[in-house]
Amino acid sequence: MALDRHLSALTIIMAKCMSTCNRKKSSVFVSAIEIEKAIDSMADAICNDYKNKKLVLIGVLKGSFIFLADLVRKLDIDAEIDFIGLSSYGSDRVSSGTVTLYFEPRIEIMGRDVLLVEDIIDSGLSTTYAIGYLKSKGAKSVRLCSLLDKKSRRETEVTIDYSGFTAPDGFLVGYGLDCDEHYRNLNNIIILGEE
Numbered sequence: 001m002a003l004d005r006h007l008s009a010l011t012i013i014m015a016k017c018m019s020t021c022n023r024k025k026s027s028v029f030v031s032a033i034e035i036e037k038a039i040d041s042m043a044d045a046i047c048n049d050y051k052n053k054k055l056v057l058i059g060v061l062k063g064s065f066i067f068l069a070d071l072v073r074k075l076d077i078d079a080e081i082d083f084i085g086l087s088s089y090g091s092d093r094v095s096s097g098t099v100t101l102y103f104e105p106r107i108e109i110m111g112r113d114v115l116l117v118e119d120i121i122d123s124g125l126s127t128t129y130a131i132g133y134l135k136s137k138g139a140k141s142v143r144l145c146s147l148l149d150k151k152s153r154r155e156t157e158v159t160i161d162y163s164g165f166t167a168p169d170g171f172l173v174g175y176g177l178d179c180d181e182h183y184r185n186l187n188n189i190i191i192l193g194e195e
């Protein structure tokens with residue numbers, strides 16, 4: 001029932017949104033409950049691997065902000081949190097292919113065990129950029145956690161240490177993911193259909 005209520009809310013929100021992201025045939029790809037279960041198992045694995053370490057989590061803005069907030073509250077180890085701001089998309093659904101750094105973490109990265117937290121890995125270009133950045137700042141180790149993995153779209157090899165779901169080659173929104181800044185506030189992850 002909660003899902004039905006959410007879908008009607010989604011229909012209303014989508015009807016109000018007149019951007020190019022407005023698509024009629026949209027469906028739930030993963031529900032809030034499935035997301036929570038996936039986060040539980042990722043958090044267990046992270047706690048196990050970092051229990052004797054001083055972990056620094058770096059969330060990639062803006063898409064990871066909800067995932068990171070839920071993930072850190074499931075960790076029962078000490079963890080510092082900061083963000084890196086990267087953009088590769090313009091105002092539509094196609095990556096520009098050029099990664100721009102617009103926000104740098106303030107936490108000292110030198111000598112630290114860093115876990116990069118992403119919403120979704122698509123081409124892999126943003127992640128490769130972020131890992132390069134963290135290594136250039138002297139990180140002792142850099143691992144990667146991503147809620148979604150759009151494997152079929154990879155342009156460069158990326159190893160995901162903690163992964164939630166394999167995503168289809170469609171455009172996903174909700175739970176932090178946006179289309180032209182819309183839909184980040186949805187509880188479920190929705191796949192946008194064609195017009």
Ligand code: IMP
Binds near residue numbers: 122
């Ligand atoms: P990449 O550099 O091509 O791997 O793109 C990574 C970034 O693009 C992600 O962190 C997202 O912010 C964004 N992105 C890729 N696919 C999607 C999608 O389906 N929906 C929303 N954002 C996406």
Ligand code: MG
Binds near residue numbers: 060063064118
């Ligand atoms: Mg992102």
